[in-house]
Amino acid sequence: xxxxxxxxxxxxxxxxxxxxxxxxxxxxxxxxxxxxxxxxxxxxxxxxxxxxxxxxxxxxxxxxxxxxxxxxxxxxxxxxxxxxxxxxxxxxxxxxxxxxxxxxxxxxxxxxxxxxxxxxxxxxxxxxxxxxxxxxxxxxxxxxxxxxxxxxxxxxxxxxxxxxxxxxxxxxxxxxxxxxxxxxxxxxxxxxxxxxxxxxxxxxxxx
Numbered sequence: 001x002x003x004x005x006x007x008x009x010x011x012x013x014x015x016x017x018x019x020x021x022x023x024x025x026x027x028x029x030x031x032x033x034x035x036x037x038x039x040x041x042x043x044x045x046x047x048x049x050x051x052x053x054x055x056x057x058x059x060x061x062x063x064x065x066x067x068x069x070x071x072x073x074x075x076x077x078x079x080x081x082x083x084x085x086x087x088x089x090x091x092x093x094x095x096x097x098x099x100x101x102x103x104x105x106x107x108x109x110x111x112x113x114x115x116x117x118x119x120x121x122x123x124x125x126x127x128x129x130x131x132x133x134x135x136x137x138x139x140x141x142x143x144x145x146x147x148x149x150x151x152x153x154x155x156x157x158x159x160x161x162x163x164x165x166x167x168x169x170x171x172x173x174x175x176x177x178x179x180x181x182x183x184x185x186x187x188x189x190x191x192x193x194x195x196x197x198x199x200x201x202x203x204x205x206x207x
Contacts, residue, residue: 048178051190055126058204062167071157096132098125138172169206
């Protein structure tokens with residue numbers, strides 16, 4: 001092959017690449033040989049959510065309560081939200097984080113729209129807790145398997161001696177009752193999770 005033939009073939013290859021690039025660009029891409037400037041992650045669809053009001057009234061207090069901790073037979077008292085445990089700023093408890101001083105949200109105040117609530121510290125706690133959950137499967141959820149030491153390690157030791165511990169039952173009930181498909185975490189369907197179907201003053205149901 002002569003040098004002239006070699007150059008001709010090289011130019012033909014370049015022209016072919018250009019033609020392909022032009023064709024691909026016509027399909028909607030600005031630079032088909034490069035990554036898009038922004039990765040578009042479509043919002044998740046079809047997923048259910050747990051109740052925010054039940055979390056705030058019934059589950060959050062569990063994380064703030066002084067609880068007996070059994071670490072290899074040594075008993076002490078601490079809270080889940082304490083420094084060194086799951087405190088948002090100084091905790092060492094992995095991804096599960098809590099803002100201990102999170103203010104209660106008045107969900108009946110029209111000013112507290114879903115967007116306002118979702119920007120609050122209480123919602124951060126709710127969101128982090130929900131991230132430790134397998135919906136409808138309490139005993140597969142780290143929010144319970146960890147403090148119960150059900151086949152997993154927990155740096156905080158044994159917190160609940162059984163799944164029938166009153167605090168564990170609150171968490172189990174919350175996990176077992178996600179909001180109906182298509183409804184958000186503020187759904188009024190959560191009213192039935194309280195005595196007299198009253199989410200403001202009714203006692204937290206556990207069964």
